[in-house]
Amino acid sequence: MRLSKMHINTLREVPGEAEVASHIWLLRAGMIRKLVSGVYGFMPLGYRTLRKLEQIVREEMDAAGAQEIHMSAIQPAELWIESGRWAAMGPEMWRIKDRHGRDFCLGPTHEEVFTDIVRNEVSSYRQLPMNLYQIQMKYRDEARPRFGLMRSREFIMKDAYSFDRDAAGLDESYRVMYEAYRRIFDRCGLDYVVVDADSGAMGGSGSQEFTALAEAGESDILHCGCGFAATSEQAPGVDAPASREDLLPREEVYTPDCKTIESVAAFLGIPKERTMKALLFEVLGEDGNPVEYVAAFVRGDRTLNETKLYNALGVPEHRIRFADEAAMGARTGSVGGFTGPVGLRDCRVVADSELPGLRNLCAGALREGYHMKNVNYGRDFEADLIVDLKLAGGGDPCPLCGSPLAEGRGIEVGQLFKLGTKYSGSMSARYRDENQEEHPVVMGSYGIGVTRTMAAVVEQYHDGDGILWPMALAPYQVIVCPVKSGDETAARLAEEIYTQLLAAGAEVLLDDRDERPGVKFKDADMIGIPLRITVGKRAGEGVVEYKPRNEREREEIPAEEAVRRALEAVFGK
Numbered sequence: 082m083r084l085s086k087m088h089i090n091t092l093r094e095v096p097g098e099a100e101v102a103s104h105i106w107l108l109r110a111g112m113i114r115k116l117v118s119g120v121y122g123f124m125p126l127g128y129r130t131l132r133k134l135e136q137i138v139r140e141e142m143d144a145a146g147a148q149e150i151h152m153s154a155i156q157p158a159e160l161w162i163e164s165g166r167w168a169a170m171g172p173e174m175w176r177i178k179d180r181h182g183r184d185f186c187l188g189p190t191h192e193e194v195f196t197d198i199v200r201n202e203v204s205s206y207r208q209l210p211m212n213l214y215q216i217q218m219k220y221r222d223e224a225r226p227r228f229g230l231m232r233s234r235e236f237i238m239k240d241a242y243s244f245d246r247d248a249a250g251l252d253e254s255y256r257v258m259y260e261a262y263r264r265i266f267d268r269c270g271l272d273y274v275v276v277d278a279d280s281g282a283m284g285g286s287g288s289q290e291f292t293a294l295a296e297a298g299e300s301d302i303l304h305c306g307c308g309f310a311a312t313s314e315q316a317p318g319v320d321a322p323a324s325r326e327d328l329l330p331r332e333e334v335y336t337p338d339c340k341t342i343e344s345v346a347a348f349l350g351i352p353k354e355r356t357m358k359a360l361l362f363e364v365l366g367e368d369g370n371p372v373e374y375v376a377a378f379v380r381g382d383r384t385l386n387e388t389k390l391y392n393a394l395g396v397p398e399h400r401i402r403f404a405d406e407a408a409m410g411a412r413t414g415s416v417g418g419f420t421g422p423v424g425l426r427d428c429r430v431v432a433d434s435e436l437p438g439l440r441n442l443c444a445g446a447l448r449e450g451y452h453m454k455n456v457n458y459g460r461d462f463e464a465d466l467i468v469d470l471k472l473a474g475g476g477d478p479c480p481l482c483g484s485p486l487a488e489g490r491g492i493e494v495g496q497l498f499k500l501g502t503k504y505s506g507s508m509s510a511r512y513r514d515e516n517q518e519e520h521p522v523v524m525g526s527y528g529i530g531v532t533r534t535m536a537a538v539v540e541q542y543h544d545g546d547g548i549l550w551p552m553a554l555a556p557y558q559v560i561v562c563p564v565k566s567g568d569e570t571a572a573r574l575a576e577e578i579y580t581q582l583l584a585a586g587a588e589v590l591l592d593d594r595d596e597r598p599g600v601k602f603k604d605a606d607m608i609g610i611p612l613r614i615t616v617g618k619r620a621g622e623g624v625v626e627y628k629p630r631n632e633r634e635r636e637e638i639p640a641e642e643a644v645r646r647a648l649e650a651v652f653g654k
């Protein structure tokens with residue numbers, strides 16, 4: 082492609098609304114353009130990269146035995162009412178009405194539609210297993226669309242759904258998708274981790290997320306060289322080793338004004354690890370009034386992971402909050418800043434899993450201005466529930482190998498869910514087995530945020546001058562730049578190189594615009610073409626400059642050598 086004939090419009094200025102690298106560079110390189118907040122269109126270069134990414138996804142899905150179909154983005158409300166999700170989906174679901182007042186949505190996902198297909202098309206075990214997928218527009222009316230393609234209101238997803246006879250079949254389908262996802266993200270050149278995830282609104286059990294590591298990401302990730310990775314919300318805490326100390330007699334000590342762990346530890350001259358801290362909650366009933374009090378205890382230096390507490394209690398997040406200290410104190414004997422487990426009444430006591438193994442901790446004495454030394458689990462108090470309540474953090478031991486965990490941020494680019502019979506059950510998607518007995522189809526669902534993956538790649542592949550596309554996703558692989566305008570020798574050599582590369586099957590840009598070298602180089606760097614061949618003052622000797630985008634050094638080599646090296650880099654040796 083000749084740049085003189087191509088629509089390319091790079092921006093010198095950083096667009097005001099763009100905060101993260103992918104948003105900035107995709108806009109500046111002229112790859113995407115905003116229509117309205119959270120809605121983007123793809124320009125020629127951006128669309129080429131998008132189609133390459135889709136093609137990688139398509140090839141690996143096909144190789145994994147999945148079959149591509151294409152469903153409508155417009156979905157009737159009836160299907161969502163049947164699955165029970167019409168009411169459960171919040172304002173993020175883009176709801177519309179047709180001229181007759183019938184409800185529809187612009188699909189945020191397609192479990193219902195695919196389940197509907199399968200219940201109409203599949204009746205026998207002979208038709209299973211089956212995996213159907215599509216690469217298609219999805220809609221989510223985000224409260225705050227931002228970061229360009231990373232959190233937009235219209236986006237392209239690959240979504241796949243597997244249909245099996247039983248749980249063992251689902252396990253196999255899931256495994257095959259997991260392997261396909263690894264190949265897809267490897268081919269995109271992404272640095273990623275796989276984390277166990279909460280399946281949340283999707284329902285079912287068993288879920289993993291493929292997360293590209295990038296500072297601009299929205300999830301906190303803990304990971305380890307051994308392969309362990311988890312969101313910090315999900316990461317299991319590792320208990321301190323059990324203590325072998327003898328139990329010392331309990332002792333009340335005067336600790337005036339010591340309402341925090343820091344002040345108690347400092348006042349008594351002990352490390353925070355020798356203390357225990359209380360976090361007090363109230364569980365709300367239907368009417369919004371407290372129906373139960375909860376005291377959660379963790380070692381003094383730990384942070385409570387509230388999600389773990391809510392999950393252990395089986396209480397949804399909106400039904401629990403920090404307790405009103407006076408009201409809770411009147412009923413349970415808790416005293417703000419001086420609450421310990423000994424003598425607490427009429428409330429649920431939840432202890433972190435390491436507390437029973439620790440000895441002689443200092444805790445609140447349930448009396449203003451006093452703490453109690455040498456509090457021991459079993460002798461002095463017991464808990465209604467003992468679970469891991471600790472928030473894991475960077476530097477904590479890895480739950481698998483014990484090495485310190487690394488902390489980072491990540492962009493969720495793919496998810497795998499074992500749905501089981503959640504949708505086939507509520508929507509009656511059934512098959513008959515060999516004995517003519519009916520069973521619900523067992524399902525999995527598998528998503529890849531295609532446009533988001535494109536953003537994630539830019540987050541990992543950019544520098545101060547623009548994008549550095551990996552070869553597999555570059556809109557073009559080589560750019561040939563004649564830089565001496567009016568120099569016929571240079572123009573002819575550039576033309577020759579361009580023609581040879583094209584003939585060999587490479588994707589090549591020829592920057593034949595009448596522009597200064599500086600402008601050509603800036604554009605080439607910004608749009609991130611992996612290889613640049615510059616034809617300049619030594620064109621007469623047949624010598625050109627060869628420069629990979631990701632290397633600083635440029636080399637002067639004979640033109641034939643440059644062509645040979647470029648083809649090696651494009652097609653592999």
Ligand SMILES: [Zn+2]
Binds near residue numbers: 479482483
């Ligand atoms: Zn590890």
